[in-house]
Amino acid sequence: MDRIESDGFKKLLLGLALAALLAGLGLKAAGLAGAAHLAWAAGVLPVLAALLAEILRSLMRGEVGLDIVAALSMSAALGFGETLAAAVVAVMYSGGSFLETFAEGRARREMHALLSRVPRSAARHRDGALEEVPLDEIAPGDRLLIRQGDVVPVDGRIASGTAFLDMSALTGESLPVRLGAGAEAMSGATNAGEAFDLEAARPARASTYAGIVRLVEEAQRSKAPMSRLADRWSLGFLAATLAIAGAAWGLAGDPIRAVAVLVVATPCPLILAVPVALVAGLSRAAREGVLIKGARPLEAMARIRTLVLDKTGTLTDGRPQIVAIDSEDGLAGDEVLRLAAALDQASKHPVAQAMVAAAKARGLSLPVPSEVAEIPGEGVVGSVGGHRVFVGGDEFVARRVGRHSGTPPGLEAGSVLVAVAVDGHMAGHLVMADPLREGAAEILARLRAEGVERILLATGDRREVAEHVTEGLGLDGLRAGLTPDQKVLLVLTERGSGPVMMVGDGVNDAPALAAADVGVAMGARGAAASAEAADVVLLVDRIDRLGDGIEIARRARGIALQSVVAGIGLSVAGMAAAAFGHLTPVEGALLQEAIDVAVILNALRALRIVPRGGPRTGPS
Structure with missing residues (x-):
């Protein structure tokens, strides 16, 4: 909510309004009625001034919000001497305003992390x-x-x-x-x-x-901001409020009845229930390892219909893994891996490090290599346990053992072949690839169950690699060989058919994440740039948490809507009672306070949302 320039100013307004309300009650109890009215009015005026300034800015943008009802109720209450009612409304409104700001948070930060990556x-x-x-x-x-x-x-x-x-x-x-x-x-x-x-x-x-x-x-500049959920009800509720207040004044000839109607109509169930439910949803999502940067992204997640996924590090693991070992010369597959990984301990090459990690995962003992020489872009030569070992590309190793190089049959698209020779003889080949994440098909099915109607893959990788990796997933579309600006164009095109979520983890994904209605970054291992540009960051390297996040967002939004409908229904009933003279302005303000408490308690149910993935104690 951008009604007031800073969180500090909103906190100050709330403090002034609350202090004035309490001071006035103390003065009233001491028999100083005149001083009490002055105290209450002094607490209302700063809130009303800030509210009127924001209403003016909104009208200049062509927006009409529920703040007009709050301004009318405070102004009318002050104008007709109902200062206590005005003070109660001021506290309720400034509290709701501050709470919504807290819910919104700082959804966008400077791109300094993206720039700082470059030396x-x-x-x-x-x-x-x-x-x-x-x-x-x-x-x-x-x-x-x-x-x-x-x-x-x-x-x-x-x-x-x-x-x-x-x-x-x-x-x-x-x-x-x-x-x-x-x-x-x-x-x-x-x-x-x-x-x-x-x-x-x-x-x-x-x-x-x-x-x-x-x-x-x-x-980020071109991304149209979502209107607040509360404001979508504004025009209808404003019209109904003015009609009831005008009818009460006209039929009874008593302006105080109109003031009572306006006070009861102050839309605090909307101003309070929505941010409370969404803040609760944010908190619940964070416990599942899904960091959502504010209430607007959470609300947008609940309405997503199209999902655009990057491949590497998102749909796939993003780290090369050994998928096959073809051994020769009578050596066991694990022995080929052990000798190759032992030598590769001396190399910083990502493929070498992946082989070392794979060997350690299998519990293989890796001796320290000696006499190591690395030929950049070719391979590594050295001694391991008294054996002369060569590890590298097939052509590099084949030249050193006097054989012709050749790609083994059945090598899949996107795979990397690592040859290993021991003591002048070809020992075997290790096939490495970046496979799909475990349970990728089930993850996509879960996302469809959460309301995602269209799932696309957008990658900078080659088309044949992308097609092979995603075969059988039932994607609705695949776009390969994309540059960052082409990814942005794809997202903008898809937004024409409804809200779009983009998921990625690299610098190349950052522009598309910023352009989407909701950008999601794989924050555990992804680039800082994508985390900065995104609305949502998955704090754990598990894409299945995205389904949990969408479910929490959808259910939190549902609870917010439920609170709104119940709160507005009770407010309308209270407005009718005030219109017939059954409620004074102060009684109307207290009734509205009771309604606020009820809808807030209902909104807090979002803290107890348990996604279908099951309860967890925290990110893992």
Whole structure:
């Protein structure tokens, strides 16, 4: 809720209104009725002034909200001397306003994390030496040294040797790619191999990574904000309130009856019940490992009809795994893996680290290798337990054992083949791939059960890889080879048919996450950029929690609507009683307070929502 500029100001208004109400009651009890009226009026005026300013801003935007009823009730109560009723309304309204701000939270933060991932400087060759220069000073044609682990700072061409780049943050491909001399390298990729030289092709501000940052910012600015749930009832309720208040005054000739109607009509069940239910839903979702950045995203999640999924790290695990071992020369498969993983302990290559992790998961003992030599982009050579071991690409290993290389039959699209030779003989091949997450089909079925009607895959990976990985999932569409701006276009196109949720984990997904009605980031291992751009962050690396989040959002919104309908029904009944003179303004304010308590207690039921996945004590 953006009625007042800051949380601190809203807290101040609530404090003033509450202090004035209590002070007035104390003065009234002491027999100082005149002073009590002044105290109550003093507490109402700041709240009313802030409310009128916000109403004016809303009208200038072409929006009409329920705040008008609250302003009318406070103004009428002050105008006719019912200052206690006005003070009660002021406390209720300022409390609801502050609570809604708390529910909304800070749903958007600066993109500093996205920018901070790119180094602020780079090592540039100059006159036979290296100098560290700010990115802004890099010009096309400059020769830069990209060290192992560095993020490529600008777009350019490989100027020396072979580069092994982790492109997952940009294209979604989980396995690093090998680029030879002269090949183009995009900024934002990470050097997963040995150091190499890069010839800058364009300035940092014009490079791929800077373009992604701009896409995120533009998408966030163009994303139309959702109207508040309460405001969707505003015009009808406002018309009914004015009609009943006018009829009560006209038929009875008593303006106090109209004041009583307005006080009872103050829409605190709407102003309070909605944020309380949504805050409770936010809290409940967080316990399931789903961090939702405010009430608006939670409400939007409840209405999602189209889901766009990235592949790598979202639908798949995002980490290469061994899917097959083809052993030769009489060695067991585990022995081939043990020798290869032992040697790969000396390498930082992502595939090597995946092999080491797989061997340790199988409980294999890994001796320390010696005499290790790594050929960037090719493989590793060394000694393990008295054996000479070669690990790397099939061609690299085949040359060293005097065999012709050849891809084994049945190698699937998107798989990586790692050859292993021991003491001059081919020992076998390890097949690595990025498989689907366990239970992916069941996860998608659960999402459809939660109301998602259309599920699409959007990936920067190759089409044949995406088709193979997702075969049999029953997706409604597949878009492969997409750039970040093409993902944004896909999301915007799908939004024409209803609310869209986008799920991703890489820098390349950040613009699309910002453009979607609800952007969801895999926060456990995803890029900081995607977490910043997203409305929802999954704190655990489990896509099934998305179904829990949607269910909690849907049920919390349902509880909010239930509270609204019940609260408005009771308010209308109270308005009718006030119109016939059965309630004074103060009694109407107290009745409205009782209604508020009832709807808040009902809204708090959202804290007890248990998703069908079952109760959990916290993220795991």
